[in-house]
Amino acid sequence: MKSITSLFIALFLLSGCASKAPTHISLNPTLPQVSQQTDSVVSLMLNTVDARKDAAVVRFIEEGKIIRAVSLGEPIAKQLNQLYRQGMTQSGYQIDPAATNSLQFQVAHVQTDVIDTTFGYDTKTRISITALAKNAHKTLTKNYNVRGTNEGAFSPDFATLELEFNKLLAELNQQILNDPELHQFLQQ
Numbered sequence: 001m002k003s004i005t006s007l008f009i010a011l012f013l014l015s016g017c018a019s020k021a022p023t024h025i026s027l028n029p030t031l032p033q034v035s036q037q038t039d040s041v042v043s044l045m046l047n048t049v050d051a052r053k054d055a056a057v058v059r060f061i062e063e064g065k066i067i068r069a070v071s072l073g074e075p076i077a078k079q080l081n082q083l084y085r086q087g088m089t090q091s092g093y094q095i096d097p098a099a100t101n102s103l104q105f106q107v108a109h110v111q112t113d114v115i116d117t118t119f120g121y122d123t124k125t126r127i128s129i130t131a132l133a134k135n136a137h138k139t140l141t142k143n144y145n146v147r148g149t150n151e152g153a154f155s156p157d158f159a160t161l162e163l164e165f166n167k168l169l170a171e172l173n174q175q176i177l178n179d180p181e182l183h184q185f186l187q188q
Contacts (some may be wrong), residue, residue: 022158024073025057027165029083031090032174037183038092043099044186046088048081051106051130058161062116076107080129080173087177093186101186105176106130108143112161120153125164127172133185140185146172 056069084105085095109128114121125148133140148168152160176182 023070025070025158025162025165026073027076027079027162027169029079029166029169029173031083031086032170032177034087034090034177036090036092038187040092042093042187043096043101044088044093045097045099045102046081046085046093046095046104048077048084048105048107050075050077051108052110054111057110057165058112058114060114060116072110076110080105080107083173084177087173091177091183100136102134103182103186104132106132110165112165114156114161116155117151120151121156123148123150123156123161123164125149125168127165127168129172129176131176131179131182133182135185135188137188138185140182142179142182144172144176144179146175 055071057072058070059066060068060070084103088103089095106129108130109126111127112123112125114123126145127147128143128145131140131142131144133142146168148164150156150160150164
């Protein structure tokens with residue numbers, strides 16, 4: 001009798017640990033292939049800010065209501081700032097906090113909605129980053145957006161959500177770091 005009671009207690013405790021859902025998601029933005037954009041040395045002040053209104057990165061939605069929200073484990077502005085510094089340096093720019101030309105990346109939207117369906121789930125992901133570039137004479141504001149959808153059975157695991165985020169983020173960073181209009185403006 002003692003062993004049966006012990007077994008039920010152990011199963012109960014293990015089921016409580018297994019049902020504990022993660023509270024944070026990890027992103028791992030990678031540097032895309034970047035082409036050389038300038039032959040001369042162009043100094044550039046660069047920073048990245050998180051301008052999101054909602055800190056939740058993943059929202060689980062049932063019957064039109066948000067039942068759970070998950071945030072990032074590490075600040076996205078910090079991660080992207082390191083990536084953009086590397087990318088712009090590879091493009092031929094010299095990062096200098098006293099430079100006349102400046103480039104600020106504003107993270108406007110990074111979010112996935114996980115919508116519960118009858119037989120599984122649908123995800124809708126949107127990532128938006130605004131580049132605000134200034135030279136001695138003008139200002140250029142350019143928005144970069146990427147969207148993705150996914151569906152599956154049961155409920156999504158966090159590895160799948162992270163993989164989708166990182167894939168879309170890599171696509172968006174490729175657009176940003178190799179944008180000829182942005183580079184032409186910065187070299188004026």
